[in-house]
Structures are given as structure tokens and as C-alpha cells.
Amino acid sequence: MTDETPHTMVDSRGSACPGPITDLALAYRRAKVGDVIELWATDPGVEPDVHAWAAKTGNEIVSIENEGDKIVVVLNIVRR
């Protein structure tokens, strides 16, 4: 990841399941290989759902951090 890496922010805070994973899918549609997507969510299902989504689509989870007021997920888009 460099400073020039396209970094897409997706704010799904307050959105219930399956909202966050849908917002991620919509961002993924517009993404290219090499992009980074950062997803913010408050729905507790987002952590297992992102694992399932990444396994299904073949993309990489960089990190999942629970920051208390939000869960921050960072993904590397390695497959389209």
C-alpha cells in the first residue's frame, strides 16, 4: 500500500445487516485490483460477514478493529 493507493471509504454506521456487506459489494463493483476499501460499521454481524465475503470473492482482509463506537474493516482488493 502506498500513499497513491486508491482508498475508498464506505461509511455504513447505523445500517443493519445486510446493509454493511451490501455497501461493501457496491464499492467493490466500482473498485479495481490494487484498491483498498475501508468499511465503517456498527452492526456486530459485520466481522463474520466480511470474513465470509472475502472468502467468497477471494479478497484480502488487512485488518478488522473494534474501536468501540465503530468497527473498522480494511480490505485489499486483489480479485475482480
Add this chain to the structure above:
Amino acid sequence: MTMVEAATVAEATGIPTTNMISIVMFSGTADKFIPLGVLAQAGAAMGMDVEVFVTGFALMAFTKQPKEPQFPAEFAAMAPALMQGMQANNVASWDTMLRQAKELGAKVHVCSMMSGVMGLKLEDYNDLVDDVVGAATFLETARGGETFFI
């Protein structure tokens, strides 16, 4: 997984490896419409092909003058609390979820036999509906995938 590997896994395990879920929406009650919306939207978000087949009393929620689905009598007392909780948690309505699923490629088919029984034609249905098909068409479409009966 390659096609050959997928076929081998399918043969060895009996587990379908197609990238498709099919949902038979039979019940017309409000509680059942929630999982329809959730599963259709989640499946589409996972990049799966989503095929919905609407039949039974569920048809009435897909017409141009849709009948608002009602909760079944045994859950009627709990319905207001449920609706309040859904609102507080920003849960989208079932048709908003289904519309989102359709934007991601989901398809909605209605049953030709029940349409005939209820005197409904394709032009009587709203924009959620893609086409009117027979059961054989749906079964052929759904073959090899996983099917949910709601």
C-alpha cells in the same frame, strides 16, 4: 476453484457448488417477508445469482396496488414491538431490500398458475417482478443451487 474441481467436489460431497440461491416466497405474512429481503440482498451482495419465485398469497404484495402483508395472528401481539425495534435499528423494509438485491442482479419470477387463480397478468404486477413463469421453468433455473422455501 476451477469448473473441474467444483464438479469433483460436488460429486464427492453432494454439496452444490453453483453460485446461486433460489428463494420460493410462498407465505404472504409480514414476518416472512423480512428474511426474503435479507437473504436476497445478502446473497446478491455476496456476488451470488439470486432467483426469487413468488407464489401463494405472497403474490398479493407484488401487485401495482399491493396488499400490505399482515402478521400472522399468533404473532400479532408482538408485531408493534418488532416494528419499533426494526425502526430503531434502521432495518430496511423488505421491498427496499429486494429492490437493492435486484440492483445487484437478483431476479423475481411470479408463478403462472397462482397468477391465473387470482386473475393477475404480468401488467398487474409492480416493477419488482421480472416475469411470469411456470414451476418447471423455475425448477430448471434453480437446479444445482441452494433453495430456500419461505
